[in-house]
Amino acid sequence: MKALFTFFFLAFFGLQNTYAQTSKAIKEDWVPVQKAGVKGGVNVASISNLANSSAFMGVHGGFFxxxxxxxxxxxxxxxxxxxxxxxxxxxxxxxSYLSVPVFINLYHGKVTFQGGGYGALLFMATAKIGQEKKDLTDNFQTTDYGLLVGLRFRPLDKTFIGARFNLGLQNINNNFTERQNAILRNRNLQISAGYQF
Known part of the structure; x- marks a missing residue:
């Protein structure tokens, strides 16, 4: 897991360093912009290869x-x-995951297209029937990773809304099903709103 997060960290800051070196030889009118903010929203999630299953409604939130x-x-x-x-x-x-997405943005007016990948660390898994909960953390892999593609629209200067699909590539099954060789992967559609500082 440390290697995965190290990869995403180096990829993100490596792009910035590469641009800083090459931009010295390129004169442009555009002034580079750095942005930060918060975002949050709802998840419409599922896990592949599970019979008689339906979407799970969850939430997400964090910093970008x-x-x-x-x-x-x-x-x-x-x-x-x-x-x-x-x-x-x-x-x-x-x-429940701590997720670290890394992506490329392509801007076109108020619309932004996104593509990239993510790494995630599982810190809790539960089964809930009515008000009763059971801890199932040991029945899932502690990490996940995958690809992402998204679309974002900025109606105002500092706010945006967007949608993103996360396609899990790792088998997260760890004796969750009776078939130990079953391949289970995360699928997650995120609907978000955010604010740029």
């Missing part, structure tokens, strides 16, 4: 930072809490 070295191009990262999971057999299986 972005660098926009050119008018049409930038990159950024986030530190997010994300509650996701799946509903199966009338049981809500909730997975």
């Amino acid at each position: 930072g972005e660098v926009q070295p050119r008018e049409s191009f930038g990159y950024g990262g986030e530190v997010m809490y994300s509650k996701q999971g799946v509903t199966a057999s009338n049981i809500d299986f909730g997975l």
Whole structure:
């Protein structure tokens, strides 16, 4: 897991350093912009390869930072809490992650297209039936990673709304199902609103 987060950290700051070195030879009218802010919203999540399952409604929230070295191009990262999971057999299986997405932004007016990846650390998994909860953290892998693609719209200068789909690539199953070789992967649609400082 340390190697995964180290990779995302070096990728994010490596892009910034690369641009700083090459931009000395390029004269542009655009002034690089650095942004930071907060965002949050709802998750519509599921886990692949589970029979008789339906979407799980959760939440996410956290902080973001972005660098926009050119008018049409930038990159950024986030530190997010994300509650996701799946509903199966009338049981809500909730997975709470600390997620670190890293992405490239392509700007077009008030619209931003995003693509990249994420790494996540699981710190709790539960099964909820009515008011009763059971800890299932040991039945899931402690890490997750995957790809992301998103779209963001900025109606006002400092606020935005957006949608993003996270496609998990890691098998998160750790004796959660009777079939120990079952491959389970996270799927998560996030609807967000945010504010830039």
